[in-house]
Amino acid sequence: GAGVSQSPSNKVTEKGKDVELRCDPISGHTALYWYRQSLGQGLEFLIYFQGNSAPDKSGLPSDRFSAERTGGSVSTLTIQRTQQEDSAVYLCASSLVGQGASGNTIYFGEGSWLTVV
Amino acid sequence: TQLLEQSPQFLSIQEGENLTVYCNSSSVFSSLQWYRQEPGEGPVLLVTVVTGGEVKKLKRLTFQFGDARKDSSLHITAAQTGDTGLYLCAGAGANNLFFGTGTRLTVIP
Numbered sequence: 001g002a003g004v005s006q007s008p009s010n011k012v013t014e015k016g017k018d019v020e021l022r023c024d025p026i027s028g029h030t031a032l033y034w035y036r037q038s039l040g041q042g043l044e045f046l047i048y049f050q051g052n053s054a055p056d057k058s059g060l061p062s063d064r065f066s067a068e069r070t071g072g073s074v075s076t077l078t079i080q081r082t083q084q085e086d087s088a089v090y091l092c093a094s095s096l097v098g099q100g101a102s103g104n105t106i107y108f109g110e111g112s113w114l115t116v117v
Numbered sequence: 118t119q120l121l122e123q124s125p126q127f128l129s130i131q132e133g134e135n136l137t138v139y140c141n142s143s144s145v146f147s148s149l150q151w152y153r154q155e156p157g158e159g160p161v162l163l164v165t166v167v168t169g170g171e172v173k174k175l176k177r178l179t180f181q182f183g184d185a186r187k188d189s190s191l192h193i194t195a196a197q198t199g200d201t202g203l204y205l206c207a208g209a210g211a212n213n214l215f216f217g218t219g220t221r222l223t224v225i226p
Contacts, residue, residue: 004159033213033214035216041218041219042121042123042205042216042217042218042219043160043205043207043214043216044216045213045214045215045216048213056213059213091159091160093159105162105165106162106214107159107162108159108160108161109159110157110158110159111157111158111159
């Protein structure tokens with residue numbers, strides 16, 4: 001596809017279950033980002049992948065959250081033992097080059113809506 | 118954590134009116150971006166400002182970056198219903214963007 005693709009678009013899960021959210025970035029984009037957005041709020045940075053460099057995990061809220069990016073393309077965000085406060089929209093984004101580059105444009109997917117009941 | 122405060126949080130105006138929303142921080146950013154987000158979609162980039170004091174215009178939208186590169190404003194002239202959405206500012210960090218709290222704009226026909 002032409003844009004950032006995320007799946008599932010909606011996920012309802014029971015408290016304590018694990019969930020996996022998938023992101024397919026735009027082809028050729030070296031940088032990939034995960035953000036979390038609670039209802040009506042701004043975006044909270046979670047993790048950043050750039051090429052083959054070690055990811056910046058500084059935004060992950062707890063050790064229940066992890067993410068990987070295989071082959072420099074698809075990324076999976078995993079939340080273990082989900083809690084109700086994990087309910088949010090999880091947005092993935094990608095860019096051609098890293099964030100520090102001048103004029104870099106970040107493209108967002110439509111997000112995965114997670115509801116923990 | 119680099120915080121960006123946006124004001125107002127909510128704004129409801131009549132079609133044809135002008136409005137300004139603000140983005141303020143105590144931190145200096147190398148660049149600042151403005152995004153608009155519609156329900157069920159991801160944010161879409163509107164503009165990037167880089168130089169202190171810079172002013173950019175996109176049709177009815179005027180963006181300004183403060184001289185000290187800590188704050189920014191977005192002015193919309195003659196608002197239209199299509200301008201309705203969540204407006205987010207974001208300051209560039211080393212590895213990510215720090216997003217503001219957002220301004221939810223509703224333009225009433």
